[in-house]
Amino acid sequence: MPKRRRINWVFSDFVRWFLKTKYEWGAKLRGEAFHCSALSGEAEYNITINCDGTMTCNCQDYDGSGTLGDLNQQSFKDIFFGAKAESFRQALAKGKLPIDTCARCGDLRRIKKSKLHEIKPRLPYRGILLENTVHCNIDCLGCDRKQAAGLRKTKLMELDKLAKMADLVKELGLQQLFYLNLGEPFLSPNIGKEMPLLREKNPDCRIVISSNAIILNSDAKREAAMYASHIYFSVHGINNAMVKKYEKGGNFDKAYENLKAIVAYRNARGLKRPILEWKYLLFNWNDKHWMIERAIEMAREAGLDAISFWPTSNPFYGISWRYRLGTLSDVGVKTWKGREVDLRAVKDPPLDFVAPGTVPVLA
Helix, strand or coil: CCHHHHHHHHHHHHHHHHHHHHHHHHHHHHCEEEEEHHHHCCCCCCCEECCCCEEECCCCCCCCCCEEEECCCCCHHHHHCCHHHHHHHHHHHCCCCCCHHHHHCCCEEEEEHHHHHHCCCCCCCCEEEECCECCCCCEECCCCHHHHHHHCCCCECCHHHHHHHHHHHHHHCCCEEEECCCCCHHHCCCHHHHHHHHHHHCCCCEEEEEECCCCCCCHHHHHHHCCCCEEEEECCCCCHHHHHCCEECCCHHHHHHHHHHHHHHHHCCCCCCCEEEEEEEECCCCCCHHHHHHHHHHHHHHCCCEEEEEECCCCHHHCCHHHHCCCCCCCCEECCCCEEEECCCCCCCCCCCCCCCCCCCCC
16 A cells, blocks of 8 residues: 555544543533434435445455454344344444544434433334445545455355345435445446346335446446436546546546546436536645536536535545535535535436435534
């Protein structure tokens, strides 16, 4: 691992430890406890089924500390109400954070200890994450996918197991499924079978995919994409040099051509879905006003439905101070993502169903 990247992760670990200590002492002084929306079954996000069938409590479980169980050995219900998950709930009820990742999780909540009895965990119904593969064609600075991939027993979910996951989504009655986590969904050789299978068994479920768009380069993959409700395309800049500062192996030109191609593919069928949105992470090297304006112009030229600008703290040396200081407040409208520009002439269907808890509420 390059020195600068290693320093970034050491710093990130320190921040999590610092926030964990701060929150725990704050809870102790105020006589408060914590609870987790994900472990209560009320979250739209975070409960994650990995491609090897392991189940975690959060979407950034790079070290396995949030692993709750294995669906190859237990049922979803047995894991969700099992010993590991219950030990996490009990720690939270005592004002302790069971793992460091809790400190940076948007589903962490403060609560008066006298109100704890009102929280009755139930099976998730709003949404979960499902990872079909941990393979990825790029290596992002803010993703420690390689460490997580080393923990996976298999790197790709087999189609028969995916079918069982589709049945689970139906059984839980999920309002939405985030078909994403630490890999590139369209790298799965079975994506052309996976998406129809998920949609057939869950016709009313909102299925959300995140892709870097680089390998979404064939009609077979574009056809698979048509079964989604919403696709975020992670392209963090307006040229190759800008993109490659964050995405090792990234290629803006290929990604942008594929964005235009999938818009044309969808529109040729007279479809309004999937909603196609450019997800643009903000860094101090891609956040000047002229860059933002050019990105919006390019998104409009490609025929995309929206472009959104997301602040991030990873890597720490790339923080967009222009966003933090409010100098980008004239860009689009403020949303849970950051800033968003809806490019559609007709605002139907809505861009978002619900807002996943992606921002730490205690920070």
